[in-house]
Amino acid sequence: MKPFIYITRKLPEAVVAPLKNEFDVEMWEREDAPVPRDILLEKAEKASALLTMLSDKVNRELLQNASHLKVVSNLAVGFDNIDLEAAKEKGVTITNTPDVLTETTADLTFALLMATARRIVEADRYIKDGKWKSWSPLLLAGMDIHHKTMGIVGMGSIGEAVARRAKGFNMEVLYHNRSRKSEAEESLEVRYVPFDDLLSQSDFVVVLAPLNTETKGMFQENQFSKMKKTAIFINAARGAIVNESALEQALKRGEIAGAGMDVFEAEPISEDHPLLQFDQVVAIPHIGSSSKDTRYDMMTLCVENILAVLKGDNPKTAVK
Incomplete structure (x- = not known):
């Protein structure tokens, strides 16, 4: 048999x-x-x-x-x-x-970051809803990506691949990881910093850590409150790393500027989830490696x- x-x-x-x-x-x-x-x-x-x-x-x-x-x-x-x-x-x-899947997931992570920063999804919807009547100086003005600071939480192979892409945009790259990556620091010119320093210094906080007992619920209200008001939060790792209620409150209070999410605490996310009501949130259905x-x-x-x-x-x- x-x-x-x-x-x-x-x-x-x-x-x-x-x-x-x-x-x-x-x-x-x-x-x-x-x-x-x-x-x-x-x-x-x-x-x-x-x-x-x-x-x-x-x-x-x-x-x-x-x-x-x-x-x-x-x-x-x-x-x-x-x-x-x-x-x-x-x-x-x-x-x-x-x-x-390393390079494909890194592509998607950076695409999600760019779409959120430059308000691509909002702009697409703006045209399709028939709202574009004329050009104006600050129409859907977003945030620059080049020469900004990216903070990567979880410097595994995908994190390193995202860092390589960031360097092409002349970004400064900080990272926080369970262990130092001396080879990556040398080859990619990334800088290790304590977690709180990464939160306070980064224009983009990008989560690429695995889900485990150390990272589960890693992002709570306290962590979002330490970020720049102009910062954008990107999660391309696992939904349970983030307390979504805390993220919702941070967006409501203007503690951060926006978020790009490929993963959620419960998947599929419900269509009436509070996070989906924010224009400055780009949500996609866990497609990091989906080429x-x-x-x-x-x-x-x-x-x-x-x-x-x-x-x-x-x-x-x-x-x-």
Whole structure:
């Protein structure tokens, strides 16, 4: 009997073909909605491998009942949806998709920053709503990006890629990280500063940190109050790093000038969420790595990791 592999979203047939050639493969039939929890638990009980999305909770409950499970291949660089301790106890290998999405996510992060600073979404809506009647000197005047100061919270590979882009705009780049990155400091001319100094000195505060016990709820009212009134806040990391009520209040009080958000505490965000009522907030639906090339590369890497583990080899990108 062939090992069973369950894939929690509908993926292109060309991507999963290498798995279907050797194993019994089943996919959730929808591309636009997550597999229901009861079905995921049922499939996991007999699966040797799971190919999962960030929306799938691979917790202790699931892992304890997955007696055949050898590998969970997560279609993301993050893995906060997975209980790593429980997986280790069960001897289940966890893999992710780092590196292949670094440059694409950095592109999106900088695009989100530019769209927020230069009011691109407002300007697009202004024309489409028929409001543009004549040119005026301060029509939809935004904020310069060049020669400003960017503060990056979380200087991993994506943070470094964003810093490279910032240098092309002659920006000064500060960063705060759990550990110093001396090589990045030298090659990119970025400067490490304490967290509070980054908040008070940056024109753009860009969050690219992983979600963990240290970063969860990292941005509260106190942190926003330390930022410049002209500052723009960008979150392209994880929604739970930010207290959205605190961000809402900071915008209401004029403590910061705007925000660009690719991630939210609850996803999908509700259409009546208070943050969406602000013109100076640009909100996009967690599309940091969403280019066709990169998503295909991520899916392919997931498949390669599963093949490696089920054949007794080391996967390319195991989570340590």
